[in-house]
Amino acid sequence: MVPTSLKVLQPSVHPYEVDIATSLCSRQLASDPLNHCVPIYEVLKVPGDDDKDILVMPLLRDWREPEF
Known part of the structure; x- marks a missing residue:
């Protein structure tokens, strides 16, 4: 099980x-070594x-x- 964090957004x-x-x-873009963005597992x-949308990301x- 991977620890995750949630971010609530208002579109x-x-x-x-x-x-x-x-x-x-x-x-x-995720394979680019210059891309340091946090992966989004799910919306x-x-x-x-x-x-309201919730982004599921790794902790x-x-x-x-x-x-x-």
């Missing part, structure tokens, strides 16, 4: 974020709320590290 506020994130994770729709680092 009405950020209309291109899902498209940009998923295109940067396309097979062609989920929130039932009953058309203005890169625990939020407590490094300590503040």
Whole structure:
């Protein structure tokens, strides 16, 4: 099981974020060594709320590290 993180987006506020994130994770661009974008595993729709999308991404680092 891979630890994941979730990011809730509002397409009405950020209309291109899902498209940009998923295109940067396309097979062609993800293999580019200069592409350091976090992979998007899946985009989920929130039932009953058309203005919310959830990006499922790998958890890169625990939020407590490094300590503040």
